[in-house]
Amino acid sequence: MVVQRLQAAALLLGPLIFALSPFFWVDGHYGITGGTLIALSMVPWVYGLIGEYERLRERVPTLAGLWLLLLVIGMFGSIAFGLQGFFEGVFDITERVSLAALDEYPPHSLFLLWLPGPSFPLALLAFGVLLGWTRMAPRWVAVLVCLAAVAFPLARVLRTDWVAYIADLLMVLAFGLLAWRAWHRPVAAATSD
Template sequence: MVVQRLQAAALLLGPLIFAASPFFWIDGHYGVNGGMLIALSMVPWVYGLIGEYERLRECAPRAAGLWLLLLLIGMFGSITFGMQGFFEEVFGMVDRTALDQLEDYPPQSLFVLWLPGPTFPLSLLVFGILLGWTRLSQRWVAALICLAAIAFPVGRVLRLEWVAYLVDLLVIVPFSQLAWCAWRRAGTAPTTS
């Protein structure tokens, strides 16, 4: 029951920490604080999603297993982008200089940033589809997660704070419902000795 409660809380804590990151942007760049929040948010968020994986695995084991792999790759990509923003400010490269420097390392930056980066929103889209398909959540929750996953990159690519705030709110709403349902399930789960 303790682990399930922690995972339920993490389902809300991860998106909340992530949503705090645009408040620390510096002219559309993550900076030290925003980058740190993005990187840190992935730990509780993925921990909470692993609890949801356990539920999905019972209904769709193969699909859930592939989704978990996609989720972990996406977590890596999000942490990498957060750290990229962190180090941009640390090394005083908060303009296009840092991204321009990546052109000197095309295969490495491809595997570290450009391929895994978009994988986290893709994993959220797959998660929403799996929730709707297995009916493990209300349909509106699954639909909002899919919509949030599609809008997620827009909030980050445009680097407009108000867009990022709206998209992050769109992410928080279904995840707060998932967290609440997971918390309630944990309270009714049988305890083992």
Template sequence: MVVRRLESLGLIIGPLLFALSPLFWIDGHYGVTGGLLIAIAAVPWMYGLIGEYNALRPRFPLLSGLWMLLVLIGMFGTVAFGLQGVFESVFGITEFRSLATFDIYPLPVAIVLILAGPLFPVALLSLGAMHWWTGLTPRWSAVLLVFAAAAFPVARISRSVPVAFIADLVMLAAFCVVAWFAWHRRDEESI
């Protein structure tokens, strides 16, 4: 029960730290503080998502395993994007120079940023679908998760602080609901 409660807290702390990151963006870029918040947010968020995996695994053994793989790869991409912002700021790399460097290393960039990054919202979309089917949370909560998953890439692509902050608040709200139900989930409901 203690671990499940800690996992529930991770589902709040991770998205909360992530939601704070746009407040520290500099001209649409993550910067040191914003990027660091994104990278650090991955740890408690991932811990909480492991708890959701444990609740989903008995109902969807194969699907939940594939979902967890998406989560891990997507979270890797999320951390990479955050650290990219940190290192661009620390080393004074301009956007033009950063993009030019991507031309030199097309395969690593494709793997780390272009493939891994978008898998996180796909994983969140899948989580919403699995919550819809299992009833681990009310259906409106599953819809909120799906909406948050769709808003996530829009917010990042736009590089608009208000858009990102609103999208991140929707994400935080969705995960607060998931955390609430995970916190109150009985052990037999997880099986």
């Protein structure tokens, strides 16, 4: 029961922390505080999603395992982008200079940023599809998760504050609903916490 409640709370806490980041953007860039919030948000968010993985694993074990791998890679990419924003702010480097420096290390930046970066929103989209397909949540909630997953990278690519606010509000709403459902879910008989 305790773990279930912690994971339910984490399903909301992660997106809430993440949603604070655009309020600290500096000229459309993550900056020190925004980058820190993005990186830190991944820990509770993924912890909450691991609780959902356990439920998915019962219904679609192979797909759940592949989804978990994508989720972990995406978490790594989101943390990397958050840290990039943090270090750009710390060293007072513009995004152009930062991206130009990354061009000098193509395989490294490919594996640290460009491949894992899109994996987190892709994992959220896959999660929404799996929620709907397995009927672990009402279809409208699954659709809301999918919409939030699509809006997530759009907001980050456009770097427009109001788009980010709307995208993050959609994400908080979708995961708030999932957190509410997880909090009130009956505890499985096999668990002993």
